[in-house]
Amino acid sequence: MIEVQHLTKRYGRVTAVDDVSFRVERGEILGFLGPNGAGKTTTMRILTGYIPASEGRATVAGYDVFDQPIEAKRRTGYLPETPPLYPDMTVREYLDFVARIKGVAAAERRTRVDAVIQRTHIDDMATRHCGKLSKGYRQRVGLAQAILHNPEVLILDEPTAGLDPKQIIETRDLIRGLGGDHTIVLSTHILPEVSQTCQRVVIINKGRVVAVDTPENLTARLQGAETLYVEVDAGGADVPTALTAVPGVTRVAAADTRPGSGAFEVESERGRDVRRELARDIVTRGWGLLELRPMRMSLEEVFLQVTTEEPAAEEAPRA
Ligand SMILES: Nc1ncnc2c1ncn2[C@@H]1O[C@H](COP(=O)(O)OP(=O)(O)OP(=O)(O)O)[C@@H](O)[C@H]1O
Ligand SMILES: [Mg+2]
Incomplete structure (x- = not known):
């Protein structure tokens, strides 16, 4: 039209x-x-x-x-x-x-x-x-x-x-x-x-x-990888190492800077839903699964990301 x-x-x-x-x-x-x-x-x-x-x-x-x-x-x-x-x-x-x-x-x-x-x-x-x-x-x-x-x-x-x-x-x-x-x-x-x-x-x-x-x-789309917010009560165990071993998971990072908070951001391969495997792994280890939810980028973040200029590598002057 x-x-x-x-x-x-x-x-x-x-x-x-x-x-x-x-x-x-x-x-x-x-x-x-x-x-x-x-x-x-x-x-x-x-x-x-x-x-x-x-x-x-x-x-x-x-x-x-x-x-x-x-x-x-x-x-x-x-x-x-x-x-x-x-x-x-x-x-x-x-x-x-x-x-x-x-x-x-x-x-x-x-x-x-x-x-x-x-x-x-x-x-x-x-x-x-x-x-x-x-x-x-x-x-x-x-x-x-x-x-x-x-x-x-x-x-x-x-x-x-x-x-x-x-x-x-x-x-x-x-x-x-x-x-x-x-x-x-x-x-x-x-x-x-x-x-x-x-x-x-x-x-x-x-x-x-x-x-x-x-x-x-x-x-x-602009989010790239899928990211989950996971909160566990692991009694002080090494959560990132354990969760990184779950098939499909690419990266685990603390979602909270306070030590021992139990909150993590778990990134997985694009298009792969690892929630079931994650939940099973956590429960099998005897940890408490307190929260598990997708972290979506708001349209606001997308807008800022595409309209805020970053020093683009391809536009940098050639040495
Ligand atoms: N008549 C004009 N002469 C010279 N420059 C102009 C003229 N009209 C618009 N511009 C320039 O063209 C660009 C785009 O302006 P435009 O009004 O289309 O933006 P916009 O997206 O509608 O912005 P806003 O959200 O502020 O309404 C701006 O840099 C503006 O200064
Ligand atoms: Mg206008």
Whole structure:
């Protein structure tokens, strides 16, 4: 439904987007995750036809955003970083105005406007002037205008920015509800957003895609080896030596610096589940097995790992 191929955007000497490629399938909700300045807004502006790319191409619903901009825009709803509201219009007047611009038939206009007002929970504000709305309501009116012409594709730039916790939950529910019928790309630098709303995540850093996967796979994949947290009461016996001998175990390290705590991190070969063997070994030795659980990397740790630069060996200057 959305296809982005080798997209690059340069502003003078700044490369804001650097050879970005990804696809979004019909009905999918894709999270576009990255720190400030990563290139999220720039990519979205290109996808919605607001700015041209320096290189590469993008299609939305089968239409090239550069060559067939009108067809592509007709199928796209866009919530920009700052929703484009007219301060002197009431919310209802503004939405009616947007409906006209977007070519919603006169007979349907009233129904459509009512429908999006309900869906985005802005009924209370329908007669308020846009210029007098709070940040959270401006954001919701922005979302209302994006879905007004019922577009197949929604491009939402930080849809929950500036919302209070209750509004965040409502907006996430709304977006999840829109998935399936709509294909959605939403940008965020907030992690719970992607794990709770998105089926797939593109992590972007300094204009480059650094990872693409489901939230679950990202946490699992980047973890590398499988790690278990094991706590035993071994009465002072040498636990690391014993557990390292269990088939499949590659490394055992103290999980707690206090001496004699009995807590260990046990790493095993990738994809190998050694929990049964470990438990059997511990119990057979007559030790007490107090705890045994997988240690998963949180998406937060994954995000930090892929967006925090480490001195990469291959980039080091050759001697
Ligand atoms: N009009 C412009 N002229 C020059 N540089 C720009 C322009 N717009 C964006 N940039 C630069 O491009 C880079 C990417 O910016 P972009 O707004 O796409 O990031 P972002 O991921 O949306 O960040 P944020 O999370 O802060 O919204 C930044 O280095 C930014 O300074
Ligand atoms: Mg941005």
